[in-house]
Amino acid sequence: MKTRGFGPGAAFALLTVPAVVLYAAFFLVPVFIGFYYSLTDWDGFSLSYKMVGLKNYINILQDKRFLNAMSFTLLYTAIIVVFKLGIALILAMLLSQSLKLRGLFRSIYFFPAVLSMITVGMVFNQFFYSLFPPIGEALGIEWLSRNLLxxxxxxxxxxxxxxxxxxxxxxxxxxxxxxxxxxxxLTEAALIDGATPVQRFFSVTLPFLIPMLTVNVVLAIKGGLTVFDYIVAMTGGGPSKSTESLGFLIYQHGMNEMKFGYGTAEAIYVFLLIGLVSFVQIKLLSRKEAGQQ
Structure with a gap:
């Protein structure tokens, strides 16, 4: 007696069930719950609350504190995207050459990535407070002689x-x-044709790096728009709330100022902003990818 087993389609569908369930439980459901609370005046602790509709979303667009946090976050994101990826690309090209102890140098440069953001923030906080100012005074560098933070x-x-x-x-x-x-x-052909290093980079190397550049830009933008750990460890949003990021402001409203519904509405705005920026830059960069018209 023969038994009928699952076909390939049914087997693949069954294999995706755990991933779909986990995705729904830990992403989709919290998003919908968060959107629901963003339509209320819940303080995060009380058992009762009122529905206020889109009032939170309207008030946020008129909130000077939110707009200042938005301005800080966008400028901060632009700075880290340009300099972080620029330094990363330069070092990657250097460490891709045939160098002695190349593996050691790669390990040394990767070491900061394994450290906690809070730990790094606290260490640099002490650097800016007690280490850099004396060095700046000794070298006669005015901006370095003061605590940047x-x-x-x-x-x-x-x-x-x-x-x-x-x-x-x-x-x-x-x-x-x-x-x-x-x-x-391709690199050797460009070299034979007399292309300069800059020309070889932009016409040969860069098109093949577009997929990696896209990933790095998305990750850098996401990290910049959601920065929180460094703010907590280094400035606490100060001085004079000049470093209040969107992530830190959401935390302040939701946890410390008892405005959970309002803070959730701010988080929805940040979620939409990250999605929009990521979509636009992926579309722009994908057109420059090698093999694309």
Missing amino acids: GNPDTAIYGVALTNIWQGFATPMVIFIAGLASVPKD
Whole structure:
């Protein structure tokens, strides 16, 4: 007597069930619950609350504190995307050359990535407070002789510098993997044709790095728009709320100021912003990928 087993389609469908259930339980359901609470005035602790509709969303767009946090976060994101990925790409190209102790150098440069953000933030906080100012005074560098984190105009650069120091390692590794996929025959042909290093980079190397660049840009943008750990460890949103990021502001409203519904509405805005920015940059970069018209 023969028994009928599952066909390939049914077997594949069954294999996807655990992933779908976990995705729904830990992503879709929380998103819908969060959107529901964003339509209320819930403080996060009370058993009762009122539905306020889109009032939270309307008030956020008129909230100067939110707009300032948005301005800080966008500028901060732009800084770390440009400098973090720029440094990562330069180091990746250097470490892809035939160098002695190349593996050791790669390990050294990757070391910051294994450290905790909170730990790095606290260490750099002490650097800016007690190490860099004496060095700046000895060298006669005025901007370095002051604590960057103590000035509302320069605190953003102190936090960004910390992120760049720790964060370039991961995109560097991704770029190194991408450089290994660049066909050597194309590079040699460009060299024979007399192309300069800059010309070879933009016409041969860069098109093959577009997929890696896309991943790195998305990750850098996401990290910039949701920055939280460095703010907590280094500035606490100060001085004078000049480093209040969107993530930190959402935490403040939701946990410390008893505005859970309002803070959730802010989180929905950030969610939409990250999705929109990521979609636009993926579309723009994918057009420049090798083999694409």
